Amino acid sequence: KQEVTQIPAALSVPEGENLVLNCSFTDSAIYNLQWFRQDPGKGLTSLLLIQSSQREQTSGRLNASLDKSSGRSTLYIAASQPGDSATYLCAVFTGGGNKLTFGTGTQLKVEL
Amino acid sequence: GAGVSQSPSNKVTEKGKDVELRCDPISGHTALYWYRQRLGQGLEFLIYFQGNSAPDKSGLPSDRFSAERTGESVSTLTIQRTQQEDSAVYLCASVKGAYEQYFGPGTRLTVT
Numbered sequence: 001k002q003e004v005t006q007i008p009a010a011l012s013v014p015e016g017e018n019l020v021l022n023c024s025f026t027d028s029a030i031y032n033l034q035w036f037r038q039d040p041g042k043g044l045t046s047l048l049l050i051q052s053s054q055r056e057q058t059s060g061r062l063n064a065s066l067d068k069s070s071g072r073s074t075l076y077i078a079a080s081q082p083g084d085s086a087t088y089l090c091a092v093f094t095g096g097g098n099k100l101t102f103g104t105g106t107q108l109k110v111e112l
Numbered sequence: 113g114a115g116v117s118q119s120p121s122n123k124v125t126e127k128g129k130d131v132e133l134r135c136d137p138i139s140g141h142t143a144l145y146w147y148r149q150r151l152g153q154g155l156e157f158l159i160y161f162q163g164n165s166a167p168d169k170s171g172l173p174s175d176r177f178s179a180e181r182t183g184e185s186v187s188t189l190t191i192q193r194t195q196q197e198d199s200a201v202y203l204c205a206s207v208k209g210a211y212e213q214y215f216g217p218g219t220r221l222t223v224t
Contacts, residue, residue: 034212041117043203044215089155091213099145099168100213102155 002027006103013080014111019112021075021106023090028071030092034100035064035075038087044089048075080110114138116206116216124222125194133189133219137206144187145213150200158202161187194223200219 004027013019023033032051033045036044048057050073056065057083073090087107091100114156116138125131137144146158157171161181172178176194181187191198203211 032212036215041220043116043217044205046212048213049212091155099157099160099171100155101157104154 002092002101004090004092004101004103006090006106008106009104010107011108012111013095014082015082017080018076018078019080021088023073023103025092027094028068028084029094030068031095032093033066034091035095036089036091038105080112082112083108085091085109116214118216118219119216121186124224126194127223128193130192131175131194132189132219133202133221135188135204135216138214139185140209141203141206141208141215142184143207144190145205145207146187147203147205148200149203171194185186196211199223
């Protein structure tokens with residue numbers, strides 16, 4: 001059974017800092033890994049999708065890397081802003097189950 | 113270019129009543145997922161539809177839960193004889209191509 005863990009569970013940083021969120025998964029037989037953000041009381045917004053054959057994806061200030069063999073992904077956020085405050089979720093798609101398995105999330109707060 | 117929509121956005125119901133939640137996926141997306149997110153917890157997979165194939169119901173928590181989808185259009189999730197533990201945000205996602213999931217805003221269900 002696939003299990004996804006995210007560390008840290010919560011993070012508070014001053015504006016402008018670069019930061020790294022970590023995601024690990026137990027079964028490396030994944031099709032892809034997706035990072036989402038979730039704002040309080042709202043649904044999920046897809047940030048980045050990394051296919052199993054890829055090493056990283058970039059979008060603006062966000063960069064996600066994937067090391068499939070070690071079961072790890074990181075989300076790097078450059079020059080953090082208060083608007084980045086949200087819960088960040090990582091999820092892996094395992095074809096055999098046809099579903100995403102989500103991590104428990106990292107709650108990020110970026111302070112002025 | 114509308115995204116995934118869900119209705120109602122909020123639903124308060126009395127214990128024992130039936131509820132029906134609706135999801136309108138993005139046009140052209142072939143697959144549709146339902147998830148549940150209880151307060152302070154991660155997302156739980158409920159059910160998955162792919163085209164005309166039999167749905168994957170492996171995540172449904174009990175036989176009080178059922179879902180339908182007609183072709184590649186609207187889906188409804190029905191919860192019969194609601195219990196307080198059914199209180200959660202119910203999220204729907206539709207899938208494009210390489211399994212990138214697009215989420216709706218969710219329906220917040222409160223069972224009193």
